[in-house]
Each structure stands twice: as structure tokens, then as C-alpha cells.
Amino acid sequence: MTTYLLRRIGQSAVVLAGVSVIVFSLVHLVPGDPVRLALGTRFSQETYDALRERSGLDQPLVEQFFGWLGRALTGDLGVSFRSGETVTSVIAERLPATLTLAFASILVALAIAIPLGTISALRPGSIIDRIATVISQFGISVPDFWMGIVLILVFAGTLGWLPSGGFVPLSEDPGAWLQRLVMPALVTGVVSGSVITRFVRSSMLEALGSDHVRTAQAKGLPTRQVFTWHVLRNALLPLVTVTGVQLAYLLSGVVVVEIVFSWPGLGQLALQAVEARDYPVLQGAILLFAVVFLVINLVVDLLYTAIDPRIRR
Numbered sequence: 001m002t003t004y005l006l007r008r009i010g011q012s013a014v015v016l017a018g019v020s021v022i023v024f025s026l027v028h029l030v031p032g033d034p035v036r037l038a039l040g041t042r043f044s045q046e047t048y049d050a051l052r053e054r055s056g057l058d059q060p061l062v063e064q065f066f067g068w069l070g071r072a073l074t075g076d077l078g079v080s081f082r083s084g085e086t087v088t089s090v091i092a093e094r095l096p097a098t099l100t101l102a103f104a105s106i107l108v109a110l111a112i113a114i115p116l117g118t119i120s121a122l123r124p125g126s127i128i129d130r131i132a133t134v135i136s137q138f139g140i141s142v143p144d145f146w147m148g149i150v151l152i153l154v155f156a157g158t159l160g161w162l163p164s165g166g167f168v169p170l171s172e173d174p175g176a177w178l179q180r181l182v183m184p185a186l187v188t189g190v191v192s193g194s195v196i197t198r199f200v201r202s203s204m205l206e207a208l209g210s211d212h213v214r215t216a217q218a219k220g221l222p223t224r225q226v227f228t229w230h231v232l233r234n235a236l237l238p239l240v241t242v243t244g245v246q247l248a249y250l251l252s253g254v255v256v257v258e259i260v261f262s263w264p265g266l267g268q269l270a271l272q273a274v275e276a277r278d279y280p281v282l283q284g285a286i287l288l289f290a291v292v293f294l295v296i297n298l299v300v301d302l303l304y305t306a307i308d309p310r311i312r313r
Contacts, residue, residue: 001305008301012294019290020072024065027282034081034277055081055280072287078280082273087284091266097167098265101188101258102250104181108189109196109246114239116193117200124205132197139194144187148260151183165262184261188254192246199242203235210234236307244300248293 035052052058055078056067071078077087120132156164162183168176207213208231216226255267266285273282 004305005302008298012298016290016294020069020287021065023283023286023290024068027279027286028061028064034279051081055079068283072284077284077287080281081278082276082281087280090269090281091284091288094264094266094269096169097263098251098267100167100170100177100181101184101254101263101265102247104185105188105192105250105254106243106247108185109193110243112190112193113196113200117197118204120197120201121204121208132201136194136197139190140198143256144191144254145256145260147190148183148187148257151187152260155183165260167262167264180261184254184257184263187260188250188257192250196239196242196246199238200235203238204231207231207234233307237304240300240303240307244296248296251289251292251296 035048035055035057039048039051049058056064059067068078075088077091079086080090083090116132116135120129123129152164155162162179163176166180168180170177210230213226213230216230254265255271257263258265258268259271266288270282270285270289272278273285
């Protein structure tokens, strides 16, 4: 297990090094002068040159890259061109909103997907299966921004039950926190839940049709025991994979949903950084997204080995 873990960490480090090169290169390919955008319309040449030198943009790209990489390895992601704050503090300010929305959304998704996918697989071709298929196709096909706007019109505009957007920390006001969380979590949860439902159904059907399940049923084992030990356990592998991918996607910031609901998360931060050509914030945000994907993939792989030890080989 230790060897497997070290090998996976080594692979993740190589991928992260490649991602850092790509991130730095792509960010610097974005057209526009970040110094001019940061200074506005009225500034002197001395001010322009001083900010360009202070931000390191007067150096060759290779030197800029290794300087940025060296500082990033020590946790220093630079200073925002726009606000003058450190990138670490800017990201830390937005992180609670993103974590709140991501974990609430994945709970909604699993609450929808596991029962719906399981019932659908146990009764294939039935009316329940058809309803589940329609619901999951609806969730996958409908744009999340449209669903968000409809919810705002109904629950905020017409009924007045919920606020239309914004974010309140849980520590400040739990009631206001929950009210503002319901609609964005429902939108992203329904979309992710629809994807997971299809995987739960297909993996359950595959497990139900396998030889070892038929053998267990032929031996006369109780249905609940067959389902728990022979069906559910084998169906967990694809469920863990797709849930990990969906969680990584949500933690990386759902830009459209965050804009619709004025949710101050990392997706909205990355978009604002692109608009302002704020290189340090954009690089820091994308690097964090890459780390999130790698860490979640590593956790998924470890869960894989716990469920099926043959994968370690």
C-alpha cells in the first residue's frame, strides 16, 4: 500500500509540474497589458515602469516562470495587480463560499442519484425506470443558468420565500446562510445528480447480471445479503469515480451558477481575474484547481484500493 501511495504521489507531482508550465504559458498568452489595466486611464510613464518592474513583468518569460514557480513552492503566489492583496489571501477569502456550495451540491446529487439509480436498476423497463431516465436526461440537458433563473423567478420573485443571491457565512447567521445556499446547491446538485444517476443505474445493472450474483442467488442467499455484499460493493467503484470527478468539478468553481446567484466563489474570482488580466490571481486560482483535481483523484484511487485490493498490482 505504501509503495502504491508513493507511486501515485510521484505521478501527481509530475502532472502538477506539467500543469504549472501550461498554466503559466496560457495565462501570458491572454492579450492585453495587465499593468495598464491595473493603473487605469491616467498614469505617468514612471508609475507604469515602477509597477511593471515590481511585478516582474520586465523580465524574460523563462525567468518569470522559474521565479513564480519557486515562490509558489513556498506558498507565495504573488500579489494581485488589481487589489494589491496577496493572492493567497484573495483565494482564502473566496474558498469558504466554494467549499460550502461544492459539498452541499454533492450531498444533493447523491441524495438524488443513489435511490433513483438503484430503484431504476432494480426495475428496468418499469414506469419508475422511465421516469428516472426522463429526470436524469432533463437534468443533463437543461442549462444550469436557465434552471437558476427559473428558480429565482419562482422562489425569490413570485413566492418571496428565498433571497435571489449572495452569500452569508454560517458563523454569522445560520438561517441566512441556508436560505442563500438552497437554490445554487439545488441547481448544481440536480445537474451532477443526473450524471451520477446514469452511472449508478448502469453499474447496478452490470453487477446484477454478473455470474457471482447469479451464483449467490442460486445458493439461496437472502436478497438483502446478495444486494449488499455482491451488488452494491461492485457498483461502488464507478460511483466513487464519478462522484470524485463531480466533486472536483464543483470545487473548481461553477462559474455560471456563481454569476447567476452572485455567489462569491473561486469560479467568479477566476473570471474577474481574466477580465482584469490579473495574472497572479489567475495563475493561483488555476493552480489550485489543478491541485484539487489531483488530490481528489488520489483519494479516489485510494478508495479504489480499499474496495478492490487487486487494483494495487
